[in-house]
Amino acid sequence: MAKKTKNKSKSIRQTRIVTEICIATVAIVSAVYVLKVTYDHTEAVPASPFIEISDNTESNSELVPEDPNKIIYESIEYPTAKKFEGELILVNNSNQYYGFNEELVSVTAKINEEERTSFAGGDDSVQVRPVFYNALADMLEEFYQEKQIDDVVILDGYRTAEEQQNLYDADLAETGLETSERVAKAGFSEHQTGYACDFTTSTTWDYDGQGEYSWIDEHCWEYGIILRYPEDKTAITQIQYEPWHYRYVGIPHAYYMTKNHLCLEEYTDLLRTSYPYESQHLEIQYDANNKCEVYFVKPDESSENTYIPVPSGKKYEISGNNSDGFIVTVYLEGDGQSVSVPDEQPTDNTTDTIGTTDLSTDIAQ
Numbered sequence: 001m002a003k004k005t006k007n008k009s010k011s012i013r014q015t016r017i018v019t020e021i022c023i024a025t026v027a028i029v030s031a032v033y034v035l036k037v038t039y040d041h042t043e044a045v046p047a048s049p050f051i052e053i054s055d056n057t058e059s060n061s062e063l064v065p066e067d068p069n070k071i072i073y074e075s076i077e078y079p080t081a082k083k084f085e086g087e088l089i090l091v092n093n094s095n096q097y098y099g100f101n102e103e104l105v106s107v108t109a110k111i112n113e114e115e116r117t118s119f120a121g122g123d124d125s126v127q128v129r130p131v132f133y134n135a136l137a138d139m140l141e142e143f144y145q146e147k148q149i150d151d152v153v154i155l156d157g158y159r160t161a162e163e164q165q166n167l168y169d170a171d172l173a174e175t176g177l178e179t180s181e182r183v184a185k186a187g188f189s190e191h192q193t194g195y196a197c198d199f200t201t202s203t204t205w206d207y208d209g210q211g212e213y214s215w216i217d218e219h220c221w222e223y224g225i226i227l228r229y230p231e232d233k234t235a236i237t238q239i240q241y242e243p244w245h246y247r248y249v250g251i252p253h254a255y256y257m258t259k260n261h262l263c264l265e266e267y268t269d270l271l272r273t274s275y276p277y278e279s280q281h282l283e284i285q286y287d288a289n290n291k292c293e294v295y296f297v298k299p300d301e302s303s304e305n306t307y308i309p310v311p312s313g314k315k316y317e318i319s320g321n322n323s324d325g326f327i328v329t330v331y332l333e334g335d336g337q338s339v340s341v342p343d344e345q346p347t348d349n350t351t352d353t354i355g356t357t358d359l360s361t362d363i364a365q
């Protein structure tokens with residue numbers, strides 16, 4: 001009996017040990033699992049309410065290793081009112097310019113300071129934003145190198161609202177009309193932004209962009225510049241064909257608009273409707289070294305600030321579209337500051353157009 005009791009007691013102890021081992025094993029396995037889930041979660045969801053969408057594969061799968069090139073987005077607080085600022089703002093008859101931080105340089109002063117002779121400025125009052133001046137100077141120097149033509153004059157740049165109103169009134173006085181068909185009302189001219197200018201020539205005082213000057217329209221995208229009012233977009237821009245009026249938007253955007261034959265109205269509309277942040281992003285590769293992606297973010301109209309998703313550790317730029325949102329440009333490869341393969345001409349590519357409809361069969365020169 002004593003032996004039997006001893007055996008029973010031994011058996012109970014063994015059962016208890018086995019149970020304790022089982023509980024310990026379950027606890028350890030659970031702890032490891034919890035740690036692993038937490039780790040995976042940290043990897044997959046950065047400190048942001050936004051979900052990574054550039055990679056379609058499920059990064060949580062144990063079989064798919066983490067892509068080291070994957071973009072992690074984080075959100076930044078950005079003033080909602082800045083939707084009216086930036087290089088991609090659309091100013092036209094329906095979108096008023098409200099004015100912001102107009103840092104300007106005198107074209108003539110810069111030309112004198114840099115001792116340039118391959119192009120000229122109008123009178124001393126002609127001003128544009130520095131980024132636009134630098135692009136114009138680079139483009140017109142290259143134009144001179146290619147064509148030995150040095151008579152381009154940057155005749156008109158930034159205008160104040162008052163100057164625009166004076167032009168408008170003068171046009172009414174000249175035409176006798178009640179509203180002008182040629183001059184934008186004060187507040188609705190791109191010239192007020194500092195990102196637009198008009199060319200003429202010092203030999204004919206006329207600039208039509210024809211002949212040797214067509215080099216400028218073919219190459220201006222390489223400097224981030226577009227011909228703003230092409231002949232076959234007048235139904236959209238509501239502005240007559242102006243071969244002399246150029247606008248700065250930045251290289252990737254100028255490339256995409258030129259390649260796909262879009263005016264700024266069409267481009268900003270395309271970004272808004274087809275490339276919001278939550279959807280696919282627009283990828284633009286304009287040469288072998290430069291690739292970027294572009295997406296649209298709605299402003300938070302109920303708040304002074306809008307949370308904008310931006311890439312962690314990559315260069316990006318934010319511009320308002322001047323009406324209902326922000327356009328984010330992320331530089332995936334290169335910095336978007338220059339074009340390394342200028343031989344590739346997007347204007348030659350007539351088959352690679354996107355789904356927007358050309359309203360006219362006219363070909364802009």
Ligand SMILES: [Zn+2]
Pocket residue numbers: 191196197198244245246
């Ligand atoms: Zn103009």
